Amino acid sequence: MNVIAKRLTNLTLAIEKELHNCGRTPQSVTLVGVSKKQNLADIKNAIEQGLTNIGENYVQEAQGKFPFLPPVTKHFIGHIQTNKAKTIVELFDYIQTIDRPNAALAIAKAARTMNKQLPVLLQVNISPNDRFGCPPCEVLQLAETINAQSHLCLEGIMAIGPLSSDEQEILDAFLLAQEIFKQVGGKTLSLGMSHDWRLALRAGSTMLRIGSALFGERKG
Ligand SMILES: *Cc1c(COP(=O)(O)O)cnc(C)c1O
Secondary structure, eight states, X not given: OOHHHHHHHHHHHHHHHHHHHTTOOGGGOXXXXXXXXXXXXXXXXXXXXXXXXXXXXXXXXXXXXXXXXXXXXXXXXXXXXXXXXXXXXXXXXXXXXXXXXXXXXXXXXXXXXXXXXXXXXXXXXXXXXXXXXXXXXXXXXXXXXXXXXXXXXXXXXXXXXXXXXXXXXXXXHHHHHHHHHHHHOOSEEEOOOTTTHHHHHHTTOSEEEXXXXXXXXXXX
């Protein structure tokens, strides 16, 4: 087995074990492999080994890679610049980072133009060192804006944990995200990256976004 195949197998088993400890089923979580700044060969390899979802942050980079990948569900997890909305909607199947009304409206307009029905997540800011994300007090209003768009389907929320080595601080932030998720409703709570996915599962995450723990350190 090559190194990517091994990491994917081990990661999948570790996730299943943690889910079991939480009394949850393996089917209750989707793994999104975050492939930004990773080699095309490694990404292809992971997809061939059974990875069904990938996430990318940068529009130009995704544009260069996607034509060469086997079929896979593509998540946009980067900051939305409204002037790139059309390209984002063309390239991606799922958008996780709707964090303000302007982003919702720009993505909705592009989706309408392309007659594409898009599942989206509302990105909420749960951490003082995060530059993006909707402030918790504005989430319900933004959810209403998204729900009013005919071509967007709001499936839940996404958040990035605080950059911290304090597990309690991370868990508290994730529990805040869980609370907001309950208010918004939906089926998807996208929480958890390479260093904090176990805590995310304990807070009810249904979607993990994992990059370096799967693909290794980012290249370049
Ligand atoms: C880069 C990135 C990830 C993956 O980070 P790792 O620490 O490599 O797992 C997950 N989510 C978002 C939003 C990212 O930008």
